[in-house]
Amino acid sequence: MQGKKVSESKIEMRELVLPNDTNLLGNLLGGTLLHWIDVAGAMAASKHSQSIVATAAIDSVDFNMPVRAGEMVVLKAKLTWVGRTSMEVLVEVCSDNFLTGETHLANRAYLTFVALDENGKPQPVPPLIVETEEEQKEYQEAMKRREERLKRRKSNNSSSQCK
Template identity: 45%
Template sequence: MAKKPADSLVIMTELVLPNDTNVFGNLMGGRLMYWMDIAAALAAQKHSNAPVVTASVDNLSFMNSIKLGNAVHIEARVTRAFNTSMEVYLNVWGEDLVAQNKYQSNTAYYTFVALDEAGKPKAAADLKPETEEDMELFNGALRRRQVRLILGGKMKPGDAKELKALFEKG
């Protein structure tokens, strides 16, 4: 049975404390990645109704740093399900709670694999995009997957039909 991206939505909020920061008073990238991994795993588990493991992290972009004392809001949702893997899109905002100012901080794509009771890969439910943004993320997921497979040595560049279509004249 197909699920909607909204069914997997997770919004996680953290407060940046001194132990989370570097010498500049900014949230450490590794700490943010840890929080993002948790939010993405929760979204993938909601979609698959199964435990999941992180398979890859890509396109992690750092736009604006998040300062000590600010809140971090992490939004995660499944963008596409393949056989046993699921792509999860994450959008991260910082929020200066005193100035009441929210700002874009990061985006990323994580990939998870659902596991059965024996710890073997399990088929993930299909995903049915609803909104225009859902469709854009869904359609782009196949190309992003091909890039991941090529970089991981699991696909030859010549076999990436959707990627080639971007560069060929029709």
């Protein structure tokens, strides 16, 4: 399968924070932001693999600062690593205030997606061509994160019965 560059599947998604997306203090709801992060990540993974994808894992997400109603949220998603059927995607979230022109990096999250065939079974994805020093660094670090996720998966699977 022919490799694809990181730049070929980069996604930028924008959302306006409306009152319905906020809590009683007028701050963006964590669950709504997670939904947007998932959608942006899935679009990048689908673009790379040219297939439907399922979210296998979302690493811990820290909410560094509140995003306020009326601000714009800019989500940038790019692939950092691929395995045989799985892909790691980094999503960076910035808030952008129209009135003041201020922008802030609000969140960073790593997600793992799996490419699925028409029967919902994992299918191979194209290799990832990393070009820049930053992309190479991300790729090396992604392998360590994957090891941790697989350990977590193993321990979750060994206790997956509901009591």
